[in-house]
Amino acid sequence: MATRACVLLAICAGAFARDCIELTLSDRQQNILTDSLFNGTIVLTANNETYIESAKYDFLELWDAFPKIVVPVNGTSEQCRRDSQMFLDSLDRLELWALKMFDATAKPPSGILSGNGNQYGDFDECLSIDSAVRGKYCLASLQVDLAHMGFTHLDYLVHSGHYIRSNITDMGHRVPRYSSLLWGVCIPSSCSSYDLEQELSNKLSHLRISVRVQNTMCTVRDVKRPYSFGKSLAIAFFLGLLLLLGLGTIFDEGKEGATNFEKLLNAFSLKRNIRKIFDLSDSPTRVKGLDAFRGVNAFALLLAHKSMAMAHSPYANKTSFSEVFGMPWAVVGRSAIVYTDSFLYLSGFLNSHNLLQDLEKKGTIDLKSRLLARWFRLFPMFLSLMLFCTYILPDLNNGPQWNLVVEEHSRVCEKNMWKSFLFIHNYFGFEEMCLTHTHQLGMDMQLYVATLPLMLLVWKSRRLGLSLIFGIAAISTVLRYLATHWYDISMFVYYGISVQKLLEAARYSYILPTHRATIYLIGVLMAYFIRSKRSHVKLNDTQARLVWCLCFALAAFTIVSPYRMGLEGYKYEHFTNAMFAAFAPILWGLFMCIAHWAICNDYAGIGTAFVESRVFKFFNKIAYGVYLTQFPIFFYNVGVQRHAEFYSPLLLIHIPEMVVVLVVSIITTVTIEMPFNQVYRIYFGKSQTKLKEK
Known part of the structure; x- marks a missing residue:
């Protein structure tokens, strides 16, 4: 007599599937099914049809064989082997320290098919062990390959949808090893990361799980980084800065200084700078619309x-994270390159606008003064952040991923900081770059230097100069297309992109000024057009609305056109990605130009209040601080996170974190950026020139 049975492939085979398949089976068929589940072959009969699934692996074995007790009993040192055996003996006797070491090590949890595969264990409990042995916490990286065994869908669930594909050898301090599992293990401090890696590899190799345990991913309590000369310099720098801020604030009497030293103290007055940062009156040189563009x-x-940064964090429901970012609307975030293009456009516009002003007044450009002003504008804050992240931040806290996202980044900075000092760090790839998000500063400085002779040429020979600009922009477009096609890279973060492809996209196109020059030069051309007498055109209300419709259509098309690449299941296409890389900056540049022109000519209509909002005027003053400090704050929070949390899209706008970014940006602006800008004016700018004339 046939009976109705619900075969739960996941539960029956080790809790690794999500669908309950309801089948009508005879008693004999049920017996065959039960036997075959444990022999590695699933035979299902339903509706008079037979389905055979060759299970190359018994998932019950995968589940049960995963080690619950991990200690390097065969460690390379005698002390490690002795401590490991002591741990096992003490665990048998239920001694508290051994129980803590066992308890602090991660165990296979529930919810792996919901993305709960990253298990930190208990970081603080492990480091608190200081008895017969001291505890050492190590975060191991595991590479699980179920697809190779024929279980593609289970592999997809275990790895949270492969939103970003990675392996255990990828860099992880800035680009996440999203599809590699993190596993916290507590071992005796006498054992090395190599001992743990060998132990885990021996126990997991037959489960087709690769293991990597880096020495830098192990932590012992109260073990500090070695003191270095660089750290001494960093401490001296910040102490000197605090001294200047203290003296400047104490001796600020509200009067303008007569001597350069008095002016220097005034420049570092917190009272004076705080008043300035909240003074939202219009500057006579302000260009309409730029504050709103920059803010948005x-x-x-x-x-x-x-x-x-969120892709680094463990979530109990990490598959939901992938599902949310695989929805069509998520294309707004995946097209992030256009937002960086906006800053290149604004930089090109402002640089050329200011240079043209100089040319109109003087007929020449003071190259030394311009380069020095640019250096003072960018370098002091940049230097301060590098010194802080390299020498100060690593000692401020700890956590399971702290060694990866803070300590490892600090080591990269210590080795490669000199490249950032010269603003050439964008030529060496993300792997060896200090403060990877600052690649834009390198490009911006290099494009600025190239703009100086270019604007002189435009001023002296309009036709030749403009022809050269169009020619360079066209060459840059061709380079983007060819790089994308040759290296199989993408400027759009498509679903399932690998960490390696993200790094190659950066190295071969994204961080190179030669490949990003098009949008910058569009800004240069717009500055020339705005300052010409032909930029103002009279429009009626209907024509103005049509202009804005065209403007928003260009923006929407540029952002939304590649949405299909952001959906689950997308397969890489050369032509589509190459076309997006080549022409997205041009379309976005046209949008910026049209919107900018309309605002400058007072055609913003009901949007005028938004564009001229005081919020944008304030943000413009702290924009550089926001740009520089956001990544260190994001990764500080990643590093100190102890346990998996429940993912919600609202975490993208985590209010406490955003408030910290805002406050830190204000502090860095009034204590570093504004004082050093004033120092330039005192010793090299207009105030010094006037003093010499007197």
């Missing part, structure tokens, strides 16, 4: 950066 794009880029 900075917020969009902030969210894009936050989503990348």
Whole structure:
């Protein structure tokens, strides 16, 4: 007599599937099914049809064989072997320290098919062990390959949808090893990371799980980084800065200084700088619309950066994270390159606008003064952040991923900081770059230097100069297309992209000024057009509305056109990605130009109040601080996170974190950026020139 049975492939085979398949089976068929489940072959009969699934692996074995007790009993040192055996003996006797070491090590949890595969164990409990042995916490990286065994869908669930594909050898300090599992293990401090890696490899190799345990991913309590000369310099720098801020604030009497030293102290007055930062009166040189452009794009880029930082974090429902970012609307975040293009456009416009002003007044450009002003504008804050992240931040806290996202990044900075000092760090790839998000500063500085002779040429020979600009822009477009096609890379973060492809996209196109020059030069051309007498055109209300419709259509098309690449199941296509890389900056540049022109000519209509909002005027003053400090804050929070949390899209705008970014940006602006800008004016700028004339 046939009976109705619900065959739960996941539960019956080790809790590794999500669908309950209801089948009508005879008693004999049920017996065959039960036997075959444990022999590695599933035979299902339903509706008079037979289905055979060759299970190359018994998932019950995978589940049960996963080690619950991990200690390097065969460690390379005698002390490690002795401590490991002591741990096992003490665990048999239920001694508290051994129980803590066992308890602090991660165990296979529930919810793996919901993405709960990253298990930290208990970081603080492990480090608190200081008895017969001291505890050492190590975060191992595991590479599980179920697809190779024929279980593609289970592999997809275990790895949270492969939103970003990675392996255990990828860099992880800035780009996440999203599809590699993190496993916290507590071992005796006498054992090395190599001992643990060998122990785990021996126990997991037959389960087709690869293991990597880096020495830098192990932590012992109260073991500090070695003191270095660089750290001494960093401490001296910040102590000197605090001294200047203290003296400047104490001796600020509200009067303008007569001597350069008095002016220097005034420059570091917190009272004076705080008043200035909240003074939102219009500057006579302010160009309409730029504050709004900068504010909106900075917020969009902030969210894009936050989503990348979130991909480092463990979530109990991490598959939901992948599902949310695989929805069509998520294309707004995946097209993040257009938001960085906005800043290149604004930089090109402002640089050329200011240079043209000089040319109109003086007929020449003071190259030394311009380069020095640029250096003072960018370098002091940049230097301060590098010194802080390299020498100060690593000692401020700890956590399971702290060694990866803070300590490892600090080591990269210590080795490669000199490249950032010269603003050439964008030529060496993300793998060896200090503060990877600052690649834009390198490009911006290099494009600025190239703009100086270019604007002189435009001023002296309009036709030749403009022809050269169009020619360079066209060459840059061709380079983007060819790089994308040759290296199989993408400027759009498509679903399932690998970490390696993200790094190659950066190295071969994204961080190179030669490949990103098009949008910058569009800004240069717009500055030339705005300052010409032909930029103002009279429009009626209907024509103005049509202009804005065209403007928003260009923006929407640029952002939304590649949405299909952001959906689950997308397969890489050369032509589609190459076309997006080549022409997205041009379309986005046209949108920026049209919107900018309309605002400058007072055609914003009901949007005028939004564009001229005081919020944007304030944000413009702290924009550089927001840009520089957001990543260190995001990764500080990743590093100190102890346990998996429940993912919600609202975490993308985590209010406490955003408030910290805002406050830190204000502090860095009034204590570093504004004082050093004033120092330039005192010793090299107009105030010094006037003093010499007197």
